[in-house]
Amino acid sequence: MKVLIADDDPTSRLLLESLLKKWGYEVTVARDGTEAWQILCRTDHPLLVILDWMMPGIEGPEIVGRLRQSEGSSPHYVIIITSNDNEDAIVHALNAGADDFVAKPFNPSELQARLAVGFRVNQLHMALVDKMQKLQQATDTISRLARTDELTDLHNRRSFNENFTLAVSTAQRYNLPLSLISIDLDHFKRVNDTYGHRAGDQVLQLCASLLLEMVRGNDIVARWGGEEFIILLSHTDLSAAVSLAERLRIVFEQSPVTACPYSFTASFGVAQFKQELETEEDLIRRVDDALYRAKNQGRNCVVMAE
Numbered sequence: 001m002k003v004l005i006a007d008d009d010p011t012s013r014l015l016l017e018s019l020l021k022k023w024g025y026e027v028t029v030a031r032d033g034t035e036a037w038q039i040l041c042r043t044d045h046p047l048l049v050i051l052d053w054m055m056p057g058i059e060g061p062e063i064v065g066r067l068r069q070s071e072g073s074s075p076h077y078v079i080i081i082t083s084n085d086n087e088d089a090i091v092h093a094l095n096a097g098a099d100d101f102v103a104k105p106f107n108p109s110e111l112q113a114r115l116a117v118g119f120r121v122n123q124l125h126m127a128l129v130d131k132m133q134k135l136q137q138a139t140d141t142i143s144r145l146a147r148t149d150e151l152t153d154l155h156n157r158r159s160f161n162e163n164f165t166l167a168v169s170t171a172q173r174y175n176l177p178l179s180l181i182s183i184d185l186d187h188f189k190r191v192n193d194t195y196g197h198r199a200g201d202q203v204l205q206l207c208a209s210l211l212l213e214m215v216r217g218n219d220i221v222a223r224w225g226g227e228e229f230i231i232l233l234s235h236t237d238l239s240a241a242v243s244l245a246e247r248l249r250i251v252f253e254q255s256p257v258t259a260c261p262y263s264f265t266a267s268f269g270v271a272q273f274k275q276e277l278e279t280e281e282d283l284i285r286r287v288d289d290a291l292y293r294a295k296n297q298g299r300n301c302v303v304m305a306e
């Protein structure tokens with residue numbers, strides 16, 4: 001464990017240094033408050049600190065105050081040491097943010113015991129910080145999983161809805177076009193029934209990766225349900241959305257599936273959001289109607305919403 005000793009009195013400083021080294025600490029020494037503060041501003045500086053109260057430059061309590069204002073997740077353990085042992089001095093040091101106070105001349109065994117307390121507290125802090133980081137990572141993972149479709153890694157319906165609401169309000173505020181493409185694989189039941197659900201899953205995963213390859217980075221591709229997908233296209237008008245859907249239709253048609261001998265196709269509905277005339281639900285309904293008409297028109301085609 002690293003310790004910083006800051007004391008302007010050479011005798012006291014040498015005594016502290018030799019004792020602490022004997023007790024197994026890795027010691028850094030500062031001869032006044034300014035030097036102490038410079039050391040404490042370095043990265044990887046000692047977190048266990050023994051400060052003399054009265055020092056040229058910056059005094060002990062002032063250094064503690066600065067430390068307390070700037071410290072992040074790894075707090076320092078600070079022992080103020082001084083011959084000024086009246087009760088007011090102790091109260092002042094602790095109020096300034098010191099963790100402990102030792103009066104000169106000190107009893108070495110007592111100082112050793114107090115340093116051990118500081119060491120324990122710092123170890124506990126570090127263990128706590130480590131646990132909090134792990135907890136944060138776990139929370140991030142859970143939050144990602146709650147918004148991800150397990151099979152395809154696409155956005156799930158919940159994540160789509162969150163992004164959709166946000167995108168609609170942005171489109172309304174800045175009067176920007178916004179479109180949706182709704183996609184349903186044709187005769188998908190046939191794959192599952194004939195070749196099993198694993199083959200079906202492979203087809204869905206292939207579709208997901210094709211969709212991700214074809215859209216822009218900020219478009220939202222979600223698995224809407226079984227073999228149905230939806231794409232949220234911000235800053236995109238109907239004609240651009242239709243031409244993307246047509247490109248997707250061709251790519252689907254031309255992609256071989258290794259899991260089964262079928263080539264697969266999909267039907268597409270496309271709709272642009274009507275500013276101030278419809279709600280999110282209305283837009284979803286219109287794009288679904290368009291998809292339904294694509295199915296009725298013989299599948300493997302793109303239909304625009306009315």
Ligand SMILES: [Mg+2]
Pocket residue numbers: 007008009052053054055
């Ligand atoms: Mg002094």
